[in-house]
Amino acid sequence: MSKKPSVILQCEDITVSFDGFKAIQGMNLTLEQGELRFLIGPNGAGKTTMLDVICGKTRATSGSVIYNSSDGVIDVTKKKEHQIAGLGIGRKFQAPSIFPTLTVFENLEIAMRQRRSVFATLFARLAAEDRERIEQQLVMIGLQDKASWRAGGLSHGEKQWLEIGIMLMQEPSVLLLDEPAAGMTDKETDKTGELLKEIAKQRTIVVVEHDMEFVRNFASKVTVMHEGKLLKEGTMDEIQSDDRVAEVYLGQRRNADASRSTA
């Protein structure tokens, strides 16, 4: 790419408080077009809350999320969830959330980029290019042989991939993923990492992750959060050699291990 990377999402001075408890305090996060960013930090650092703020699930108490969409520059903190999704910010939750009674194909069909009014969906027809688009997506997430399965019958890993597929069908510019590899086997984790790399060629991805092995293998740039604040940002090497990061993680290691074994 000869073009200079441009900023797609800029979170400025985000603060979130729940009944007086400050989950996030003045957090800044800037994402460039087409980057694969990992967001790490000990439990309770506010990583998931940060994703919730961007996708509209949680309202920021103060601060702004400036999104450089194809429709212009927008502060998404003023928008509702379904509007933010419509603007091209996709979200994947920690537990796989797919539609279990729909087939895999139908899951992708309703997620496809399209007009989302009641009227439009009443008379929507599946055009040949839509079908092709869905089939391409099925191949990408490796579920082409299970298109007619009920999604509830998929394995855990397959559900995670289906949810990534659901997100991609919306053709978002920014993807927010919360622990996409949680509960996966090593093989599945590697496959997920490759999938993310593939996706990052065209889109911006933010991944919240606990699995350090996974982060080491696939991260280009890492943001560390601690107690609702930005602690450090840089390459994985820079992060690993940082004293404050080590301190936070060493101090928290016991908790982190405990949470991993229960996860």
Add this chain to the structure above:
Amino acid sequence: MMTQTWSRARIWALIGYAVAAAALFAAPLYLSDFRLNLLAKFLAFAIVALGLDLIWGYTGILSLGHGVFFGLGGYAMAMHLKLQASGGRMPDFMDWSGLTALPAFWKPFESLGFAFLAGLLIPGVLALILGYVTFRNRIRGVYFTILTQALVIITTTLLIGQQAYTGGTNGITGYTKIAGQSISSPDTKQMLYWITAAFLIIAFVLCRFLVKSRFGKVLRAIRDGENRVRFIGYNPALYQMTAFAVSGVLAGLAGMLFVLHVGIISPSMLGIVPSIEMVLWVAIGGRGTLIGAMLGAVLMNGAKSEISAQYPDAWTFIMGALFIVVVVFLPGGVTSLFGRLKFRKRSVSEHEQEAVRHSAV
């Protein structure tokens, strides 16, 4: 190969529908007037069941207030019939309550067309308003269900309290004519039966169109995970409101047809108990399948009238036992029985078993 088996299944389904429709329209040939009238009433109930299935079976929202929508349709038609019977003058019950002139809101109901539209639109608009204030504010689950029960209590209290305008506890009865014909003549009854059967088929085709469209897939997606639907860019409240309003309109239609067959509407017919009974028809027939909802309404009411005739003392216990048996052993309703048989015949793959299990949830 896939398309071939599909089209074969489709042909069988079409044959099945054609046979069912023919049997429905030919019913006057093989049923006595008394039984035909009963069946007509059950078919009206089947229309409510379709609407309830749309909102509960497909969208996952339990309404225990459909008696209200049913009743509003019923009252709209009853007002028209009552005015016909009293020759445009003030109905008798108003006289007893001391009114001296026909209330203004009664006057337009002299027109059958107006009464029919009102019987569809009033329940529809009420459902839309209730849906607007609840779904938009993300009131759902048991809280929504309790609100629908409250709606029932408000409506019945209002109807009983405003005796001069509504006939109070007795409701509205004593009809003589519909569209210039005697309402009790066998010919009219037969015609009304056919009209009901036709409306049931229209309602079924409408619901089938809705659930097979992408709109229907979004409804099922809302049932599976309302939040996820929001994060893929849909506004679930609009879909829920639409489904609920259609459901209300269908209940109103059913109420109008019910009054034509039964000859009376009173607050007890739209109270808490009938509202819950309507949900039971869908549960027993099989929610999430349109055929199941209709079958449930017809079978349950058929069983009720048969068993209560045979065992006047014990019938409520028998109905209760029947209900428990179905809920415990057939959680997917009577129609899930067909599904099980079909899957047993074919070689059952693991994934199909999974599908059956999920459809039962």
